[in-house]
Amino acid sequence: MSNCKTISVCNQKGGVGKTTTTVNLGVGLAMQGKKVLLIDADPQGDLTTCLGWQDTDSLGITLATKLTDVINETMTDPMVGILHHEEGVDLVPANLELSAMEFNLVNAMSRETTLKNYLSQVKNRYDYVIIDCMPSLGMVTLNALSAADSVIIPVQAQYLPAKGMTQLVQTISKVKKYINPDIKIDGMLLTLVDSRTNLAKSTVEALRANFGNQIRMYRTQIPIAVKAAETSSKGKSIYAYEPNSTVSKAYAEFTKEVLADGRKKERLHSHEAR
């Protein structure tokens, strides 16, 4: 069994910090010596541009290529086209071609497990695969959930994010029931926290009221900061762009929490030991 842990960073609400979290968790894990593969599962290609590949249209091989190769059984080398970022993470990039996969996957054999099939061909080289999901719960996101050992849900600090959360949690429950029995929700990460307001506190209270102890909240909260917004266009992580910022420190702390959850095999061993 592969010792790699696959995490989907998922929330169908847009602009809650999925991409920012994927970049800074991924690079954070790489800084701790982990081998990390990031997957851009959003046709907008934000993760790809955030990491410095601005012209996504010119990319010859993307996630859409890999999924198509699985569907058509035309995969030759699964590592071809994986990009290498100078901060130590690898990336399967995306561009608009991925939106066609929403349709193409529907008629594919094993339509929910096409991404899982691709990852099974590369994950033995990595400690972590982190999938940056798009803001919708369509076929590509379903593939990301079907391939995941666990889900991290970034939640923007605002009143009542609970309605969308209920839909997301229900979707994950269905994936667990029908496709991926081992999936678990690792936790919700509060993002874009403005310490001048009480919104973070009320959001946590609203989430606790709606989900009780069902889903854990990470201790770390990610503050809102101009430097973090600027980083998106710099092609680097917050650690490289502004190492002493509050956001850099918060993502480093969050990375430690994720590391403390352990990888798949370690978790299984500790479970067996009990």
Ligand SMILES: Nc1ncnc2c1ncn2[C@@H]1O[C@H](COP(=O)(O)OP(=O)(O)OP(=O)(O)O)[C@@H](O)[C@H]1O
């Ligand atoms: N901690 C932060 N402080 C300030 N701005 C932030 C922070 N985190 C993210 N942003 C900015 O907020 C916007 C949305 O963030 P991001 O792209 O990470 O969210 P997303 O959930 O991936 O969005 P989408 O759903 O569109 O894929 C971006 O412009 C990003 O630069």
